[in-house]
Amino acid sequence: MKDTSTAHRLGTPDVMRRYPVIVGEVTIIGYVSRWHRTWDAESSVGTHRVGRPPKGQAGDAWAAQWLAEEYAAGRIEPIAARTAGLNATYGPAPLLDPRLPDTPTNRTRALEVWALLGTFAWTPRGGYPGSDNLMLLQCDLCGAIVARFWSKLRGRNGCPPSPGARHKGCLDATEVRRRVPAYGPAS
Ligand SMILES: [Zn+2]
Structure with missing residues (x-):
C-alpha cells in the first residue's frame, strides 16, 4: 500500500504564529495558522481552509498533516520562506x-x-x-x-x-x- 504522507515537522512560528511545515532539512511546503477555531494552510497553490481539527487533536499538527498529504500527492510544491514580518x-x-x-x-x-x-x-x-x-x-x-x-x-x-x-x-x-x-x- 502506498504511503500517502511524507515525514514532516513544524518549524518555529513567526510573529503571527504561522508555523512552517518542513520536509527534509529545510524544505518548506507551506505554513499553517489558526483563524478563530479553524486552521488555514498556505502553500504553492494559495491559501486553503483546512477546517477545525477533530476533538482532542492539536490543530497545528492536524493542518500540517493535510499539507504533507497534498505534497506527497504532488499537488503542491515547496515554497520560499516568507515571514509575516516581511509581509x-x-x-x-x-x-x-x-x-x-x-x-x-x-x-x-x-x-x-x-x-x-x-x-x-x-x-x-x-x-x-x-x-x-x-x-x-x-x-x-x-x-x-x-x-x-x-x-x-x-x-x-x-x-x-x-x-x-x-x-x-x-x-x-x-x-x-x-x-x-x-x-x-x-x-
Ligand atoms: Zn515598542
Missing part, C-alpha cells in the same frame, strides 16, 4: 484582514479599533482581523513589528491598558507613559 504592509494597511467578512459592522469596528490604536501609538501593518485573532502592528515608540490581540491592548473596565504589557523589548513603563498620554498617570 507587513509599509504604508496604509488594508482596513480589514481579507479573511474577515467585509460588512458595515466589521468596517465600523475596524475604524474604531484603529482610532484607539493610534492613541496608544500603534500603526496597523495588516488588516483588522477581529478581536480574537492576532493583529500585525508596528510600535510607534520603538519601531518593532509585533503581533498582538486587540483584546490584550484595549484595557479593561474603562481603564487603560498597562504600559508594561505593550510588547517584549519596548521602552520601560515610565517612558511609555511620558510619551503616550492615553496610558494615563501611574496609579
